[in-house]
Amino acid sequence: MSKKLLGEVREEIEKRGVEAWPILVGSVAKGTYLKDPDIDIFIRFSPDYSREEMEKLGLEIARAVMPDGIASYAEHPYLRGKIEGYSVDIVPCYMIEDPEKKISSVDRTPFHTEFVRANLSEEQRDEVRLLKAFMKGIGVYGAEARVQGFSGYLCELLLIKYGSFLEVLKNAAKWKKRTYLHLGNGGAKFNAPLTFIDPVDSGRNVASAVSEESKSIFILASKEFLSSPREEFFFPKYPRILSHGEILDMVRMRDTKIYAVIFEKPDIIDDALYPQIRRTLNAFVSILKDFSPVSSFFYVDSLRIVFILELERDLLPGVMKHEGPPVWHRNAGDFMERWKDEALRGPYVIGNRLYVDRIRERRKPEEVLEKGLKNYKLGKYFESQKEKICLLPLEKIINELNEEKLTEFFDFKFPWRR
Amino acid sequence: MSKKLLGEVREEIEKRGVEAWPILVGSVAKGTYLKDPDIDIFIRFSPDYSREEMEKLGLEIARAVMPDGIASYAEHPYLRGKIEGYSVDIVPCYMIEDPEKKISSVDRTPFHTEFVRANLSEEQRDEVRLLKAFMKGIGVYGAEARVQGFSGYLCELLLIKYGSFLEVLKNAAKWKKRTYLHLGNGGAKFNAPLTFIDPVDSGRNVASAVSEESKSIFILASKEFLSSPREEFFFPKYPRILSHGEILDMVRMRDTKIYAVIFEKPDIIDDALYPQIRRTLNAFVSILKDFSPVSSFFYVDSLRIVFILELERDLLPGVMKHEGPPVWHRNAGDFMERWKDEALRGPYVIGNRLYVDRIRERRKPEEVLEKGLKNYKLGKYFESQKEKICLLPLEKIINELNEEKLTEFFDFKFPWRR
Numbered sequence: 001m002s003k004k005l006l007g008e009v010r011e012e013i014e015k016r017g018v019e020a021w022p023i024l025v026g027s028v029a030k031g032t033y034l035k036d037p038d039i040d041i042f043i044r045f046s047p048d049y050s051r052e053e054m055e056k057l058g059l060e061i062a063r064a065v066m067p068d069g070i071a072s073y074a075e076h077p078y079l080r081g082k083i084e085g086y087s088v089d090i091v092p093c094y095m096i097e098d099p100e101k102k103i104s105s106v107d108r109t110p111f112h113t114e115f116v117r118a119n120l121s122e123e124q125r126d127e128v129r130l131l132k133a134f135m136k137g138i139g140v141y142g143a144e145a146r147v148q149g150f151s152g153y154l155c156e157l158l159l160i161k162y163g164s165f166l167e168v169l170k171n172a173a174k175w176k177k178r179t180y181l182h183l184g185n186g187g188a189k190f191n192a193p194l195t196f197i198d199p200v201d202s203g204r205n206v207a208s209a210v211s212e213e214s215k216s217i218f219i220l221a222s223k224e225f226l227s228s229p230r231e232e233f234f235f236p237k238y239p240r241i242l243s244h245g246e247i248l249d250m251v252r253m254r255d256t257k258i259y260a261v262i263f264e265k266p267d268i269i270d271d272a273l274y275p276q277i278r279r280t281l282n283a284f285v286s287i288l289k290d291f292s293p294v295s296s297f298f299y300v301d302s303l304r305i306v307f308i309l310e311l312e313r314d315l316l317p318g319v320m321k322h323e324g325p326p327v328w329h330r331n332a333g334d335f336m337e338r339w340k341d342e343a344l345r346g347p348y349v350i351g352n353r354l355y356v357d358r359i360r361e362r363r364k365p366e367e368v369l370e371k372g373l374k375n376y377k378l379g380k381y382f383e384s385q386k387e388k389i390c391l392l393p394l395e396k397i398i399n400e401l402n403e404e405k406l407t408e409f410f411d412f413k414f415p416w417r418r
Numbered sequence: 419m420s421k422k423l424l425g426e427v428r429e430e431i432e433k434r435g436v437e438a439w440p441i442l443v444g445s446v447a448k449g450t451y452l453k454d455p456d457i458d459i460f461i462r463f464s465p466d467y468s469r470e471e472m473e474k475l476g477l478e479i480a481r482a483v484m485p486d487g488i489a490s491y492a493e494h495p496y497l498r499g500k501i502e503g504y505s506v507d508i509v510p511c512y513m514i515e516d517p518e519k520k521i522s523s524v525d526r527t528p529f530h531t532e533f534v535r536a537n538l539s540e541e542q543r544d545e546v547r548l549l550k551a552f553m554k555g556i557g558v559y560g561a562e563a564r565v566q567g568f569s570g571y572l573c574e575l576l577l578i579k580y581g582s583f584l585e586v587l588k589n590a591a592k593w594k595k596r597t598y599l600h601l602g603n604g605g606a607k608f609n610a611p612l613t614f615i616d617p618v619d620s621g622r623n624v625a626s627a628v629s630e631e632s633k634s635i636f637i638l639a640s641k642e643f644l645s646s647p648r649e650e651f652f653f654p655k656y657p658r659i660l661s662h663g664e665i666l667d668m669v670r671m672r673d674t675k676i677y678a679v680i681f682e683k684p685d686i687i688d689d690a691l692y693p694q695i696r697r698t699l700n701a702f703v704s705i706l707k708d709f710s711p712v713s714s715f716f717y718v719d720s721l722r723i724v725f726i727l728e729l730e731r732d733l734l735p736g737v738m739k740h741e742g743p744p745v746w747h748r749n750a751g752d753f754m755e756r757w758k759d760e761a762l763r764g765p766y767v768i769g770n771r772l773y774v775d776r777i778r779e780r781r782k783p784e785e786v787l788e789k790g791l792k793n794y795k796l797g798k799y800f801e802s803q804k805e806k807i808c809l810l811p812l813e814k815i816i817n818e819l820n821e822e823k824l825t826e827f828f829d830f831k832f833p834w835r836r
Contacts, residue, residue: 174746175746176746177744177746177770193770212769212770213767213768213769215770216744216745216767216769216770216771217745217767219745219746220745220750220754220767220772223745223750223751224751224754227751250762253736253737253762253777254735254736254737254762254775255735255736255737256735256736256737292710294735294737294739294775295739295763295775312734312735313731313735316730317672317673317674317712317730317731318671318672318673318674319671319672319673319674319712321712321713326595326634327634327635327637327638327641328592328593328594328595328637332638332641333641333642333645336638336642336835340835344668344671344672345668345713345827345828345829345830346830346831347832348830348832349631349634349635349638350631351630351631351634352595352611352630352633352634353634354638357672357712357713359671409763410763411763412763412764412766413764414765414766417754417758
């Protein structure tokens, strides 16, 4: 299938007399794919073409091969479509000689393919497949924003570094807070939980997408697999989905105050949406910190984005300890005057700082949230919905929520331990 | 009066043929005393006497002069009494040549007296009096544990360093987090908010007793006095004492949970008691931290020691977030096994750490305090009373408490701002 498509692309290029060369990249080219892989074909244009010409010609050629494709946009536009059940991406880029001198980051991709082909033996390709399936099973496979995990290329580099699936796990089981990996000479420094210097571009961290949590889960799963290898690491069981009634029982036992904040799902790609969701969730938790948040999570289904916020309490006392400047600060005098007659108690000193006890105006979560939202920048979509944000007590709207997603949270278990 | 006492001491020494020399020290000797000063007479013994001989002879001579005196004990025993309305201390010590080679810290005192006499002019003695009265008025005069403030000697050194009362205040108004002062060559480093190297012993910090709060109050009062000098800094008004009813109104407005813990006052000197009280109060606040302490204080009256603890709430939720080890820790596996079936939720990962949500067994302050006290060492006296400790809701016992002391807390104002 890949060969057939490559031939068709080559034909369209020749037909137009364009100076460009098609190349198969990705897991199919490297022989490290799992079931139902994407087919990734890149068209490398001579740098003599302007960016506009390259993009225009590239999409024209791609569309000739895949008329039903949908133009998408990363750094370049590219065409994404389905052919005989396979997801196919056709991506125009530049033919460059040195991947560190790329014009766009996609220009580097063929060098990754080449590097992996040159450095993986036949047997090691199967080891890569094991590693990818393991990552997938434990829920950390993929560099996309939804997962914040390990890309296919990162799996391949780990395999090249350590030699086999089991060796990767044995080494990961020893990773600590900061992990800095490379093949040979190292490279730039990154402020990331995991760094793997790209062997074709020493200024790039291949693991930049890996969140601290994904790294932690991989370390944990590696340790557990080594001491007790089980099929569940690759093929996790589905959890038993709790009914709304069962979830309410758990909520009652927790005896906390749980709220949902619900948004319509906007038409935004996941890689743009998920960072906005995380930013917004963090803002909610920060704003409500005085209510002692116990936990928070979100889920996205086909229609909605639902945030869940669990607080220890839903009423703050009438008094509030209000922090002033250190006594030596030039505003200390102003603070003393400002609160002279208004404070419930004080001004007084603790350590080197001034404080007063003042009447608290906002004592309920919804009041504090309303005020706090004015000072926080949410993700772009949520920013536009700010006026509609409200806290819904979970008990009252649980019947509208997704039992499967709620179960994932309220009865959380690592995939290999269900 | 001092001269008369000195003569009597000298006579008793001569009568016994002892090799010792009496000397007048302290504020009277230095001419820096306020109203009703103590009279401090030291008897300096030749180092040829053994410690026991020196102490025995010293007390015998002192008692001959002041038969009603009471033997007290610091590093040495000494005699404390009242003569014609004056408090008199007669203290035996050694005659040494170099104050850095002291045998006991009292041996150094005559050198302090000598240094101050040699370095203060007649006019500056009155400036010292102003500074001491100011310190007294704002509540930070005295190095004793009850006050944790500025000793007389420290006031004298500040005056010597800066030249006049107003210059001391102008400089103090610029003090910041760490203040390191000396007259000339500096000395040892101390981990203290305020350091003033003793000019007669460079290994000693004269300001070691000064708490961060006392220093802050002095900075603040200095700034305020300079911008608006008033008599109240020296002669603060007494606050209007609130009735129990008025205090209860304030408590109701605060809408917090306030408890008292009451102890009988033991027969322990203040300098031993106050550190124990502070340590015990800190322990109570730490143990109850989950209830979000708003404030805490204590007072001591003639019969009792009363701790007041103000909490934001008196009930914790049914669930508790329980922190486990980082995923790479060798106990991570044990934690996973330990909580496999017991957790309300999890184990799960946040950042690089394992957590579970578990059922909370102790949800009320009294339950948490009872458990927590087992793991905290209180001050010695309070340690002996541990079994009797209980939290009394303020509303229920307010009639037994001291209105004046409660007013000082609930209607706190700096002395010069009442």
